[in-house]
Amino acid sequence: MVSGLVYVTGRDITDVIESNRKISQLAVKLKETNDRLFEQASTDPLTKLKNRRMFNEELNNLIHACDKESHPLSLLMIDADHFKDYNDKFGHIAGDKVLVELASILTKTFRKKDVLARYGGEEFIAALPNTSEPEANQIAERLVQTVREFSWEKGSVTISVGITTYNFNSTTKSINSEYLLNLIEQADKALYCSKVSGRDRITHFSWVQNKKSGSI
Numbered sequence: 001m002v003s004g005l006v007y008v009t010g011r012d013i014t015d016v017i018e019s020n021r022k023i024s025q026l027a028v029k030l031k032e033t034n035d036r037l038f039e040q041a042s043t044d045p046l047t048k049l050k051n052r053r054m055f056n057e058e059l060n061n062l063i064h065a066c067d068k069e070s071h072p073l074s075l076l077m078i079d080a081d082h083f084k085d086y087n088d089k090f091g092h093i094a095g096d097k098v099l100v101e102l103a104s105i106l107t108k109t110f111r112k113k114d115v116l117a118r119y120g121g122e123e124f125i126a127a128l129p130n131t132s133e134p135e136a137n138q139i140a141e142r143l144v145q146t147v148r149e150f151s152w153e154k155g156s157v158t159i160s161v162g163i164t165t166y167n168f169n170s171t172t173k174s175i176n177s178e179y180l181l182n183l184i185e186q187a188d189k190a191l192y193c194s195k196v197s198g199r200d201r202i203t204h205f206s207w208v209q210n211k212k213s214g215s216i
Helices: 010-042 052-069 083-090 092-109 133-149 177-196 205-213
Strands: 072-080 115-120 123-129 159-167 202-204
Touching (some): 052 115, 072 092, 092 123, 133 202, 159 177, 177 205
Antiparallel strands (some): 072 123, 072 159, 115 123
C-alpha cells in the first residue's frame, strides 16, 4: 500500500534554493535590460536629457495636472545662438561639448519639478508647472546671464529664449492634444522673435501678441 508521503532530501532542498536564486538573478537582469531600453528610448544620448518623445509625453501629463489644479504652466524654448557658426569655427567635437555643458547649466538652473529636454539640434525645451509668467521670466533671466558669463573652453556662447504661459482655470475648455501643440508653437514663435531681435535675450509670447495688437 502506498502511503502518499513524499520524502525530500537535502539535495532536493538545495536544488530548489539554487533554482530560486537563478530565477531571482534572471528577474534582476530582465529589469536592468528593460530599464536600459527605456532609457535609450527616452533619453538624448549626448546630453542625457529627456528626448523630444519623452518630453511630449510628460508635457501632456503636466497639462492635465495643471488643468486639474488650476495652476499656471510655463514653457521655455531655448536655442544656442549662432551654433552652426560655432561648429564651423571650432569643430563638431567642441560643439558637442557646448551642448553637454549647456545641458548641465540648464539642469542646475531649473527645479526638480520642471521637465527639461533636448528638443533637437541646439534647441532645448523646459516645462515649468505651477509657474507664472513673472516667475518663468526670473528663471530665464538667470539662465541667460549664467550662460553669458560662463567660462567656455572656446569662444563665447549665448542663448535665446522664448516663453509662453498658460493660466488654467475653471473655465478652461476640455483639454486635448491641441493644447500641447499650441503651447510649443507659442514658445517657438517667442523664441523666433528673440533670435530676429538680436539674440541673447528673452521674449514672451504675450509680448508678441500685444505688439501685433498695438498694445505696446
